[in-house]
Amino acid sequence: MEKVAFLFCVHNHQPVGNFPHVLENAYQKAYLPFVEVLKKYPFMKVSVHYSGVLWDFLKASHPGFLKALKALVKRGQLEMMTGGYYEPILPVIPDEDKVGQIKSLTQAIKKEMGVTPRGMWLAERVWEPHLPKYLVEAGVEYITVDDYHFKKAGLREEDLYGYYLTEEEGKVLKVFPGSETLRYIIPFRPPEETLEYLSKLKGSSQAAIFADDGEKFGIWPYTFHSVYEEGWLEHFFQLIGDHLDWIEPMFLGTYASRKKPLGRIYLSCSSYMEMDEWSLPTEAMVEYGKIVERLKESSEGQPIRRFIKGGFWRNFFAKYPESNDLHKRVLHLREKIGKGKKKGVPKIKDCLPYLFRAQCNDAYWHGVFGGLYLPHLRHGLYQNLIKAEALYDQKMHREKKWIDLEKSDLNGDGDEEVILKNPETVLLLSSRGGSLLEMDYRPKNFNILTSLTRRKEGYHQKLLESRGETSGEKLRTIHEIFDSKESELDQYLHFDVYRRASFLDHFIPDPMDFESFRICQYEEEGDFLKELYEIDLSGKGRSREVLFSRSGTLLKDGRRCPIRIEKRFIPSLDQSVLKAAYRITYGRDERKRVNFGIEFNINLLAGDAPDRYYKIPGHPLEDRTLASKGGLRDISEVRLIDEWDGLEVVLNVDRRCHLWRFPIETVSLSESGFEKIFQGSCLLFYWPLELERGRWFELNIELEIKSR
Numbered sequence: 001m002e003k004v005a006f007l008f009c010v011h012n013h014q015p016v017g018n019f020p021h022v023l024e025n026a027y028q029k030a031y032l033p034f035v036e037v038l039k040k041y042p043f044m045k046v047s048v049h050y051s052g053v054l055w056d057f058l059k060a061s062h063p064g065f066l067k068a069l070k071a072l073v074k075r076g077q078l079e080m081m082t083g084g085y086y087e088p089i090l091p092v093i094p095d096e097d098k099v100g101q102i103k104s105l106t107q108a109i110k111k112e113m114g115v116t117p118r119g120m121w122l123a124e125r126v127w128e129p130h131l132p133k134y135l136v137e138a139g140v141e142y143i144t145v146d147d148y149h150f151k152k153a154g155l156r157e158e159d160l161y162g163y164y165l166t167e168e169e170g171k172v173l174k175v176f177p178g179s180e181t182l183r184y185i186i187p188f189r190p191p192e193e194t195l196e197y198l199s200k201l202k203g204s205s206q207a208a209i210f211a212d213d214g215e216k217f218g219i220w221p222y223t224f225h226s227v228y229e230e231g232w233l234e235h236f237f238q239l240i241g242d243h244l245d246w247i248e249p250m251f252l253g254t255y256a257s258r259k260k261p262l263g264r265i266y267l268s269c270s271s272y273m274e275m276d277e278w279s280l281p282t283e284a285m286v287e288y289g290k291i292v293e294r295l296k297e298s299s300e301g302q303p304i305r306r307f308i309k310g311g312f313w314r315n316f317f318a319k320y321p322e323s324n325d326l327h328k329r330v331l332h333l334r335e336k337i338g339k340g341k342k343k344g345v346p347k348i349k350d351c352l353p354y355l356f357r358a359q360c361n362d363a364y365w366h367g368v369f370g371g372l373y374l375p376h377l378r379h380g381l382y383q384n385l386i387k388a389e390a391l392y393d394q395k396m397h398r399e400k401k402w403i404d405l406e407k408s409d410l411n412g413d414g415d416e417e418v419i420l421k422n423p424e425t426v427l428l429l430s431s432r433g434g435s436l437l438e439m440d441y442r443p444k445n446f447n448i449l450t451s452l453t454r455r456k457e458g459y460h461q462k463l464l465e466s467r468g469e470t471s472g473e474k475l476r477t478i479h480e481i482f483d484s485k486e487s488e489l490d491q492y493l494h495f496d497v498y499r500r501a502s503f504l505d506h507f508i509p510d511p512m513d514f515e516s517f518r519i520c521q522y523e524e525e526g527d528f529l530k531e532l533y534e535i536d537l538s539g540k541g542r543s544r545e546v547l548f549s550r551s552g553t554l555l556k557d558g559r560r561c562p563i564r565i566e567k568r569f570i571p572s573l574d575q576s577v578l579k580a581a582y583r584i585t586y587g588r589d590e591r592k593r594v595n596f597g598i599e600f601n602i603n604l605l606a607g608d609a610p611d612r613y614y615k616i617p618g619h620p621l622e623d624r625t626l627a628s629k630g631g632l633r634d635i636s637e638v639r640l641i642d643e644w645d646g647l648e649v650v651l652n653v654d655r656r657c658h659l660w661r662f663p664i665e666t667v668s669l670s671e672s673g674f675e676k677i678f679q680g681s682c683l684l685f686y687w688p689l690e691l692e693r694g695r696w697f698e699l700n701i702e703l704e705i706k707s708r
Contacts, residue, residue, distance in 0.1 A: 002205040003248040004198050005255050006240065007176070008044070009144055009211035010034070011121045013051035013087050015362035017380015023057050027065070030218030033228050035068055038077060041237040045249040048078055048214070049121035052085030052105050053360070055112070066112055073113050079251035082106045082117040082140065088359035091128040091269075092314060092327065094334055098131075101356055102138035119143065119252050123361050126271045126313045132166055132173040142174035142256045144211040148273045150177045151306040153265055161206035163256060164265040174256050175265065178211030180273065186210055187217060187227050191236040195243065202246055207255055221672045269312055276310030278367035281319060284311070285458035316365040316372075321413070321499060322452055323364045323372055325428070325437060326381060328411040330358050333389050345395055354388035357381070366457075366668070373668040373677055375450060375605050382447040386440045389426065397423075401574045405544045407537060416535055418546050420569075425576040425705070427569075434533035434548035434567060435501035441576050441705040444647050448705060451500045451601035451664055451680035454520070456493075459669045464490055489674050492667050494519040498529045500664055502703075503580060505529065505565055506597035506684065507554055514631055517684065518662045525555040525594060528565060545570050554592065554691075562587035563691070576705040583698050586691035595686050598701060602649055603680030604642045607663050611643035614661070626681045629662035638683060643708065650704045653685060660684040 012031060014023050031054075038044055050058070058065050072078040084090055084101035085108070093101070102120065110116050118141040122131075125145045135143065147160045160177040167173065185193050198208050217233060218224045227233050240247055270276060277288055288310055295301030295308065317324040334355060340348040362369070363377035371377065393404075403422050410417040410428070417437075420427040428438035440447045497520055498504070507526030508517070516522040533548040546569040553560035563586050570579040586592060606612045607627025614624045616639070619632050626640060636656050640649040664679040689697055 001203060003246055004201045005207040005250045006247050007207050007209045007250055007252050007255055009047040009252060010214040011049045012054055012214035014053050015377050016053055016086055016357045016360035017377045026219050027062060029224045030215050034217050037233045041241060043241055043244060043249060044237050045251050046078055047081055047252045049081040049083055051087040055108050070113050073115055079253055080109045080113050080115055080117045081119045081121050082109060083121040084123055086356050086360040087123045089123055089126045089361045090131060091126060093359050095134055098134040099138045106139060124271055124275060127267055128269050130168055132168040133171045135173055136171040142252060144176040144178050146272045147177035147180050149267045149270045152270055152309050153267055161201060162262040164263055165261045166265050176209050176252060178209050182210040183212045187232050191239050195239050198247060271313050275367060279311035279313050279315045282456050282458050320372055325411050327364060330385055332410055337392060348395055351388040351391045354384040357384035368669055368671055370668060370670045373666060375603060378450045379605060382450060383445040386442060386445040390442045403542055403544050403573060420571045422574060427578060429546060431533050431535050433504055433529055436503045437501050443707055444645055446645060448602050448649055449502055451603045452666060453500045454494055454496045454666050456495045460493055463674050489667050489676055492665055492676050496520050500601040502600040504599040506599060508595045508597060512595055514660055527552045542573050556592050578703045580701050583696055585696045586693060589693050592691040594689055596689050597684045597686035600683045601664060601680050602640055604640055607678035613641050615639040615641055627663040627678055632659045635659050646708045648706050648708055652702045654700045657685045657687050
């Protein structure tokens, strides 16, 4: 009798920038116990992928674990799979890097395990039709994606118990469809349900294909208890062992070598089902979710559902400008490194390992996993980008003091940006709002402006609906978890109407109301926050300046009155200092009383940590943490201290002013439920003004970063 091939594929990964204790916890609760259980069942065969982030961690912290893996490879229980070394979304990095990242991981596996992997894990299963050409070039013979990809191409469930061939420019790749059903029942339902699924294929040589995250075996909510303490995994392997008369555990590679393909297929752009949903704009995401739920409840829904598709991964760059800026900065530097390589710049390749790390996918998107919403992951990518760019500039500049200036539409949003660099600092200025988007402090590899704008997300309605509900320790997939890590999180659901950048120009009428401003429910009288400023560059060589100017309007008695802002940015030659000289000119005869404010959003990554705090000369604070809030009068200097990273951010003004400060906090959905996350400290410096024609208001403000 023909046996059912059971293809069991596990993918393990942790993001660049994740905390060491998180990696250690994942090792202790998922990676190590899984292998310890597997050792007991020599008939089980697992195709396994560890990203380069984990290879680096395991080599440094648990070399004995690598020896255990190698023993299982020799024993014939593990098939090693390659992938992009730092788990990039392959379609959105340069073609040379697609091949380079895959070959890097393949070489590492060959060195450590003594085998050359032929199969590959595709990060987040993000597929685009041009990939086969580059995967084959990198030595890949087969990959696994989701059956969802195949169903969108018109195939039925019964067509998906094997693999298909696809190609690009004649480069042929074998593609396996991982079962959505198995993905949802392993390990969340009794092992007998998996056996029941396999029994439907009994008597055939077809393949049942499971391909999903290894973290669900131990570190997804409640799974360590169920999988190991209650013995789910042991029971599962025992059940397979009890039915080896009709089940054959098999590597993906073995099946691909022994069996013929089911046919040819061309897959459209897709990821897994949930990712396609998350990539939609918020309103569309909500409507899509409603449609899917109705189809699930309908007896006729299943055949319709296979033709329903969500969004497209790349639209995360449209949904989140913060993600897009980082991605385009990495591409911009990659292009420069490529040009340096062609010119024969010595050791220019030294930049690439850091650049590859900055391509790691996790902080570029957001769904149930925190991703973009986790500041330390964004910081981790910026750290590596800053290291790569500093290395590049060291190789391109021989002198000790220099300034580079470049103007272009760097992030592809239709607006002009300016990059200013010196040996200590990188500044990214945008014509939209005349704002500062990025300030990199190279001595500490730290971008102090990685704040995140508060946006409405499709799942926020579920938080409102689930208010007061508790669900206990029921074993669920992460896609079903809507618990809250703390109470009354709905009180933090405030959404911004503009992007949280720095050097943003406000005109706010009297009476000023702190709370309305904090929750972004106030009246803005000017039209400067989201509009375009003109850019003029001046100076040469080591003396460069950037002038942003806008002739806008100010609301007065129901009419729009002309007003002009000019702000001249003057970077330092060799320090991390940015000076801005402001001039405001009013164009009406009637006097106008208004409050002019300049907003900064600075993220030192921790709001309540005792080693990160405010220091405001002349104003002792009862609560000085960076998550504190309140107003102060008559100030000229604010310091934000970060003892952990050994830096401080200093803001000085030459006209004494008033200050509002408060935390930017988002509410997002993670794998363990809703959580509040500190995204930075908002500071508004403001001056009560009485404007009149013929007089102008001038001030100078300075932003500096120092090492401590």
